[in-house]
Amino acid sequence: MLERITNQKQIILNYLEKNKSHPSAEEVFLNVKKILPRISLATVYRNLEQFAQTGKILEINGATKRFDGDISDHQHFICNSCGTVYDIFCKFPSAKNFKNHNHKIGKIENYQILFYGTCKKCKK
Ligand SMILES: [Zn+2]
Ligand SMILES: [Zn+2]
Structure with missing residues (x-):
């Protein structure tokens, strides 16, 4: 079992x-x-x-x-039109500083940034 x-x-x-x-x-x-x-x-x-x-x-x-299933450091772009979720691997200069940052509310353990837009496939 x-x-x-x-x-x-x-x-x-x-x-x-x-x-x-x-x-x-x-x-x-x-x-x-x-x-x-x-x-x-x-x-x-x-x-x-x-x-x-x-x-x-x-x-x-x-x-x-x-x-x-990909837990590497990356962000996501969600297409407003077709709903596809794309991986974005470019580095955002300040993003890595969010993790483990001691904010006055509490320690930031994780964060999530979502980008929304229309993908090139839908723009055609
Ligand atoms: Zn799309
Ligand atoms: Zn992903």
Whole structure:
């Protein structure tokens, strides 16, 4: 039983690591279901939340919550027209200073910057 649960988690993580499209919980569910036909959306969701909390994946809190298996330092650009989430890897000079910054409210442990615009594909 324990082995099965571990296996479940691994399959979900593997999917996210291979899939760079920033899937929503539902998309992860539909794809993982092909390998684990009896898995429920609630289970997938619970695992995703857990992975995000422990820093194994990123959670992107746009209009739809999405998940990212790429935890390297990068930001996201969300297209207002098609909803595609793009990775942005350019360095923003001050961004790295946010992390672990002791603000008067409390220590900043993490931060998320979302950029919104219309992607080139939609502009055509
Ligand atoms: Zn677009
Ligand atoms: Zn990303």
